[in-house]
Amino acid sequence: MLFFTQCFGAVLDLIHLRFQHYKAKRVFSAAGQLVCVVNPTHSLKYAPTRCAAAQTSVEQGILPPCHHHEAVHDPQLVPCTCPLFSCPWEGHLEVVVSHLRQTHRINILQGAEIVFLATDMHLPAPTDWIIMHSCLGHQFLLVLRKQEKYEGHPQFFATMMLIGTPTQADNFTYRLELNRNQRRLKWEATPRSVLECVDSVISDGDCLVLNTSLAQLFSDNGSLAIGIAITTSKVHNAEAEM
Amino acid sequence: MLFFTQCFGAVLDLIHLRFQHYKAKRVFSAAGQLVCVVNPTHSLKYAPTRCAAAQTSVEQGILPPCHHHEAVHDPQLVPCTCPLFSCPWEGHLEVVVSHLRQTHRINILQGAEIVFLATDMHLPAPTDWIIMHSCLGHQFLLVLRKQEKYEGHPQFFATMMLIGTPTQADNFTYRLELNRNQRRLKWEATPRSVLECVDSVISDGDCLVLNTSLAQLFSDNGSLAIGIAITTSKVHNAEAEM
Numbered sequence: 349m350l351f352f353t354q355c356f357g358a359v360l361d362l363i364h365l366r367f368q369h370y371k372a373k374r375v376f377s378a379a380g381q382l383v384c385v386v387n388p389t390h391s392l393k394y395a396p397t398r399c400a401a402a403q404t405s406v407e408q409g410i411l412p413p414c415h416h417h418e419a420v421h422d423p424q425l426v427p428c429t430c431p432l433f434s435c436p437w438e439g440h441l442e443v444v445v446s447h448l449r450q451t452h453r454i455n456i457l458q459g460a461e462i463v464f465l466a467t468d469m470h471l472p473a474p475t476d477w478i479i480m481h482s483c484l485g486h487q488f489l490l491v492l493r494k495q496e497k498y499e500g501h502p503q504f505f506a507t508m509m510l511i512g513t514p515t516q517a518d519n520f521t522y523r524l525e526l527n528r529n530q531r532r533l534k535w536e537a538t539p540r541s542v543l544e545c546v547d548s549v550i551s552d553g554d555c556l557v558l559n560t561s562l563a564q565l566f567s568d569n570g571s572l573a574i575g576i577a578i579t580t581s582k583v584h585n586a587e588a589e590m
Numbered sequence: 591m592l593f594f595t596q597c598f599g600a601v602l603d604l605i606h607l608r609f610q611h612y613k614a615k616r617v618f619s620a621a622g623q624l625v626c627v628v629n630p631t632h633s634l635k636y637a638p639t640r641c642a643a644a645q646t647s648v649e650q651g652i653l654p655p656c657h658h659h660e661a662v663h664d665p666q667l668v669p670c671t672c673p674l675f676s677c678p679w680e681g682h683l684e685v686v687v688s689h690l691r692q693t694h695r696i697n698i699l700q701g702a703e704i705v706f707l708a709t710d711m712h713l714p715a716p717t718d719w720i721i722m723h724s725c726l727g728h729q730f731l732l733v734l735r736k737q738e739k740y741e742g743h744p745q746f747f748a749t750m751m752l753i754g755t756p757t758q759a760d761n762f763t764y765r766l767e768l769n770r771n772q773r774r775l776k777w778e779a780t781p782r783s784v785l786e787c788v789d790s791v792i793s794d795g796d797c798l799v800l801n802t803s804l805a806q807l808f809s810d811n812g813s814l815a816i817g818i819a820i821t822t823s824k825v826h827n828a829e830a831e832m
Contacts (some may be wrong), residue, residue, distance in 0.1 A: 355798070366673050422677065498636070498740050498743055501740055521772070530763070530779060530780050530823075531777075531779045531796075532776070532777070532778035532779070532782075533775075533777055533778075534774070534775070534776040535773075535774070535775055536773065536774035536775075537772065537773045538772050538773075552803060553801055553802075553803030553804050553807075554773075554803070554804075555800075555806060556801075557800075557801055559793075559795055559799055561794060561796070562796075562799060563794030565795075565796060581772075587673060
């Protein structure tokens, strides 16, 4: 009898393992791309600091002075572009990536097409999911933010920003894609430069916007998989001409 | 002097005409498809009628008894599926299309790919833009609705429904596409059956959802162009397998 129970337990374990493997394989192979699991970070930026003033201006419809360039003595220096924290760091654009990796521990991924798997979508707003994406010789910052623009109604905002100048950003097109349950949602746009501040992109709504019900439809077990692809704008323009 | 003034006026008129022609051509040729201009209709459905009760149920999270099948004596009869009006009509599914055309004056368009050009997007909610679309041997109902799910924050909801049974609807995939200003938004899904009631699809948020700022980004002079394509689901499944 004991032998039978143990055998039955082993069979159950095997079935469970096979199911787990199948689930993981399905997520990976559905995209056929590198999957990056991104954990959420509770945003600390809305503490009463210099950025709170910028946020107030956004709400009042004034262009956000998110990064106070006029206060920077060396015009070549840019402030920290981390969307999570108000950080007093300043440096050249070329060293922003290493600052974000070392100080803010933001991961960086290589590859033209990746899958961003945001976990714990149920966490309360404000919450951010952030990675950097290295592609076509440049680095991009992908931000997924859960925010309550209207009290009691959290929404998800996803955007991609180039760690570079606005002129450089114009050379690229990024695509965010959700695909689940015979539903597909694609957003394609030119990335903004990190010098433009992610808060203003989100308050303008110029990004992929999901309300809670759509986010749930595309989520699997509390995680949202976003397929990301970056191309140079020439491809995009050629398509438009066709 | 009078001659000069008249000449100048004629030149201005010519410039204006050329500009109008250019604008129209741009909208048409950008899509390369049949463009259907759809005027808005202020929804009268929210008057205190039988559908108001259904709406209350939706708000309370109960499955909407939008069409009272239990009250229909002949189970082959379906109620009027017009999303605009509470209409006491009942009939067989095969004659719903002619009822919608004749009684509710909803236009019908032919073609696999069409452009739905909704005008006067600024009108206050609740407002509906509706056409029927004949394609692949079936008729579909396209509904764009401006509605305030959250008071003071109107949103746009777009969905496509098959004038047929849920089993028939499963054989198709519809795509709605917005494309303007180097931004592109695509929604792909299986159409729902008109027997399922458009109000519940919209309250579930299982459709293309646009907040006001995104709608403005994709609008041109107060009009929103939505590219529509319908395919059989076999194509969709084959793509997913690839």
